[in-house]
Amino acid sequence: MPEVIMPKMGDAMEEGTLLKWLMSEGDEVSEGDAIAEIETDKVTMELEAEDSGTLAELIADEGQDVAVGQPIAFIQAEGEEAPSRTEKGGEAEGEEGGGGEGGEAPTATATQTDAPKEEEPEQPSGGEQQANGRSNGQFRASPIVRRLAGENDLDLSKIEGSGPAGRIVERDVRAALEDGSAKRDGGGEEEVDGQNGQAEAQAQPVQASQGSLQAAKLPEPTGWPGTTLVEPTRMMRVIGERMTEAKQNIPHFYATVEVRMDNAMALRKQLNEQLEAEGVKLSVNDFVMKACAVALRNYPNLNALYTSKGVELHGAVNMAMAVALDQGLITPVIRDIGSKGLAAISRESKELARKAREGELKPDEYQGGTITVSNMGMFGIESFTAIVTPPQAAIIAVSSIVKRPSYDENNEVVPASMMKLTLSADHRIANGRDGALYMAEVQKTLENPVLLMV
């Protein structure tokens, strides 16, 4: 009988929250029907059935965190018998009991007949098959790994094995010891400090964030009248964790330029009049993003990722753009923005922003950015600095355009539209000189917007 499992919707995703069932036990479902709402650290999305039949059993409860790959429901095809009642799928909340080991497949036949997302094809023969080879406390690990894990209080479930058949070998543990990523939860105050800057590579983001809340020895709520206690959403917890890591681990430096935007504004007005019939309306941000991308040509180390094996310089600019949401923010990505014209950028950024607000972004639409632009110009901000998003090298904070008195070439006072741009960059990847020269290049490009055409 086909299982409906918690899908993996991003590289870093370890578990998701089942927000809401959209169908009930016993309902007939067709392939493609939305059956539940799932919340990940990035998005909320509808989970579609991959099979048709009767929704035989809802395993996960609403609000429950379920590990990726774990079943949340079964769809019973015509003529199939319902599976014997099994334990709840998720184990993230540390549930005890329920008639079996967490993560065990309900019956051998269920997984063998039609397991939709078996991750490890090679399962040990005989006995109950594991829906996920790592879900019941069993790991392939060399003896020295088990010894080191015991001596250093490591949680092997947080370590990815690089040996044959996923065996965890000594080098994997040494790496984990170095970046502190596999400490057993609740182990002590070093949890946050030990986190590596590469948030994407870290397992268990949610557990880690809970750990950091505990580790910081936060005060008890006062409970005073007029106060409201709000539990952070999954997205807020993850953002908090990632930004903490980024701020603690990335040596930031900043460079601000003030850009005279009159020429760009005039060009924008002119283009928008021409393109009105086509329904195109270029935004200031489209100009800024394009200028940032064009200026990167000579500064490849600002379009780079800080990886485990070194700094990866990227030729194409995948521009991540921060989009504010009610409960957080997300950064959809315009791929190879340097090769796209302003009209195409405008259409794509609007569409991505709409999808972001409506929670429709797919993982490949918000992953893979190589640099980020964050625009708060619409809020009347004079200037601000942003936190670099690991593993990227840089982020550019875009502020409001403000009309100010300025001197022209004859020392006459004239009105000028000024905008501040602040670069935040990772000093492990680039130096101040690179940042300063790059920002000057962005400034020049925006002040001479004809350069955007070349």
Next chain:
Amino acid sequence: MAETKTYREALRDAMVHELDRDESVVLMGEDIGVYGGTHLITDGLYDEYGPKRIMDTPISEGGFTGAAIGMAMLGMRPIVEMMTWNFSFLASDQIIQNAAKVRYFSGGQVEVPLVIRGPNGGGVQLSAQHTHSLENLYGHFPGLKVVSPVTPNDAKGMMLTAVRDPNPVIFLEAGALYGTKGEVGEGDNAVPFGKARIAREGTDVTLIAYGRQVSLCMRAADALEEEDGVSAEVIDLRSIRPFDEDTLVKSVEKTHRAVAVQEQWKWFGVASEVAAIIQEQAFDYLDAPVQRVSGAEVPAPYARNLELAAFPSEKMVANAARRTLYIEEK
């Protein structure tokens, strides 16, 4: 004080040292006297010590080995040359049934201070009947000591120890290395049995061998260092029985990986014993299964290309080490 000598000269030095030191020491074997020995190990000794101490024997391994056992039981210290260890099959009844057991049968009243020595192993195109590595065969029987030196210094030092040992010693020489040179300690440089030698220090993987294969491991260690930046430790076991388990286990506790190398066939070989000892005593330190590198499961070929293919190579050893390190083979 040390002097550069060949393996052959080092062996001869040791026997001369003991011939001079102890009148009960005698040499026996086929063509060792007037002819000077098929491998010239005993060259010149007949002239110096005469036919009563340097005895040419008939071509009768069972006969002269049995005679030597009897002499040893009565207080002599014979050193018997097997022209090659391949011929010891004819004498194996005497060696296994008598030499190894007389002391036991007599409740310790009768000792057998006997050394049987000769070239062991292959590598010099002597084909199937003249190419055997018999350390596992003789190492199997309690009552025998079995040693297999690879350096000239050990050849001399272990021969001194062998002659002085009150028990029968199977002295397996690296026949292919008789001409190789090395520093040899002067005078009485006796090397104790049961103490392995760390031929090269390293931190990432332990290569374990004895006899001729130690040289192979040294070359493989160089290749690993150059091509992979891997630091390999090389252990020369020196003696098969008694066996130095401690040095082996301590090394693996340090490196977490081990490769056992032998020229003989894989099944029931010394490398299997090495692997078993490591897993018994250093299990919690292992990062990978112990690898064995052995000869191909065929009678030794005569043709040079086939002979090379049938024995462990530097590349096979290096690749086995790479497997324990989970890095790509070359």
